[in-house]
Amino acid sequence: MSTIYGYARVSTTDQDLTIQREALKAAGCTTIRAEKVSGTSIKGRTELRLLLDFIHQGDTLVVTRIDRLARSIADLQSIIIELRQKGAALRCTEQPVDTSTSAGKAFLDMLGVFAEFETNLRRERQLEGIAAAKERGVYKGRKASIDAERVRELHAEGVGASEIARQLGIGRASVYRVLESATD
Template sequence: MTAQFIGYARVSSTGQSLDIQEAMLTEAGCRPIFAEKKSGRRASDREELARAIAHAREGDTLIVTRLDRLARSVIDLHQIIATLTEKGVAFRALQQSGIDTSTSAGKLLLTMLGAVAEFEADIRAERQKDGIEAAKAKGVYKGRPASIDAAAIQSALAAGETPAAVAKRLNIARSTVYRLKDAAPV
């Protein structure tokens, strides 16, 4: 069996397009290409990545367009690369041409850029948290509006409806009914 270039494409949200990544991977000779719309924070949540790794055989190369498409944490990155290495599968990032795990320099660059990618993700999360805190301090940020009306639950229970019936009618967990039954009115 001849070695394959296996492509993996990922975007974080359903509103984003995979088209550019898939075109680059196709141009690089990748067949097949595994693609998904999932957050890159944890590799364990990405089924198509798992399928791509399972599909890879000794001598194959897993290719992504950029390193951050594969992993956002150094731990995930090293675990993925260790799994690929154990299988005899190389890894390459098209837009970071120095990343090629078949070379020592490529392995070093991979580790350094993986740390930078994780740092960037952490900084972005910190900025978002700081922005939310500042908005809360100004009274602008109220959070997500409540999707469940505690008063409606309380009145249904007061009218004699059972917690199980309320939960079923509102399509919520029974534990939510119990949690909100004595809550202060919103």
């Protein structure tokens, strides 16, 4: 007996999964897994991994849109290969994707290219915005999380790198970086 699994994803915790869940239920999904995590990588997506581990021959994985599943061609192809090896299909509710057909496979590849392109454009715009903010003197970057002065003080008192790291709750490599920057 084949099962229709649904997968819903949003990128941030303040986004809502309700519309995706309803669309997946309407598509006949008997099991729906959802998560609030970035789609730029499949790493760390435990609900997706769970579905991919449990899907079997004849089953179908349903998503509302392909960008809910993957935002890079490499990740999308990896997921598709895994589904194909297991004899499972992929279907989208809002896009004509059905990997059980040749046209569906071709359309899937095109959507994957556009999803990755969109991600790359967003990243470029973000970097351009940061560069412009730096030029205006507005962007200062992240505040230092390490008290470099305290590291130097403890080191001057003869405290070792491991103990400094333990006392300040930082990594030993961070202690060495601070100490090396002081000698430059």
